[in-house]
Amino acid sequence: MTLFQDAQQLSLYGGIVLLVFGIIGNGINILVFTKVRIYRINPCTFYFLMGSIDNLFYVCLNLPIRILIDFFQIDVIGSSDIWCKIRNFLLIAPSLISITFSCLATIDQFFVTSKINFLRNCSQIKWAHRVSIIVIIFWCVYCIHIFFVAHIVPSTNVCTSDNPSYLVYSAVYLLAIICGIPVSIMTLFGILTYRNIRQTIRPAELHYDRQLIRMTLIHVALVAVSLIPFGINNAYSLITAGTVKNLNRQMIEYLVSTITTLGTYLYYVGSCYTFLLTSNRFRQQVKKEIIYWHRKNIIGPA
Secondary structure (H helix, E strand, C coil): CCHHHHHHHHHHHHHHHHHHHHHHHHHHHHHHHHHCHHHHCCHHHHHHHHHHHHHHHHHHHHHHHHHHHHCCCCCCCCCCHHHHHHHHHHHHHHHHHHHHHHHHHHHHHHHHHCCCHHHHHCCCHHHHHHHHHHHHHHHHHHHHHHHHHCEEECCCCEEECCCHHHHHHHHHHHHHHHHHHHHHHHHHHHHHHHHHHHHCCCHHHHCCCHHHHHHHHHHHHHHHHHHHHHHHHHHHHHHCCCCCCCHHHHHHHHHHHHHHHHHHHHHHHCHHHHHHHHCHHHHHHHHHHHHHHHHHCCCCCC
């Protein structure tokens, strides 16, 4: 089996596994964060809720299309300029929205654990609602340019852009906006949150939730593991773009690109499972809600 076929098989089976686990995991997050009052009124978990809704949409839309293109060689994008533009918009805007919500959740935990009263007061559910609306509107407006630059290039019949300026932007987008900046922000505020906890003499006075902080910090690790390899691989591709490569090297790079791209979906899929690992309260709530729905459908004699 060639490396190209290996990459195709990986796209199929890895994509199906990620799709199933993504639907289940994000569905559990949405169920728990909307049903449990202590999570519903907390700004941090509200950001996780919004991120889970966005992740569910992203996974359900993009993974099936990727499987169709990579494995079945069905080009569902190249048939229409309009669909090409919409597809690119729905690929970029939701990813930016989701990553921003993860950054906001980490920043919120820094506010909650701060000894400065003004910063602690910044963590309020009403502000979380307003900031979330602003984030969604901002990134949707920001991505409108895609409708003007993305199209099916006649010479290659590929949905992309032949604008040189946009190609430079794509490199900046992949390396900085998607990978570098979010990972840096979440790492920085994760470290600051940990420092706040270490410096607090009487934690009870700050009323912060240690389990929620663990959930947030492990989420930072999930983002780093998912996105950093993708960023490194894209940096390598940009550096070696002018290098003449033989067929074997191209196939190896294609396989690595497939692995790192699928790896980014771990971010959109894995939050529920990291929460289950780090929070006993979250595990109990998941068990309670699942048992509740199971019992609700039981029909028995009166």
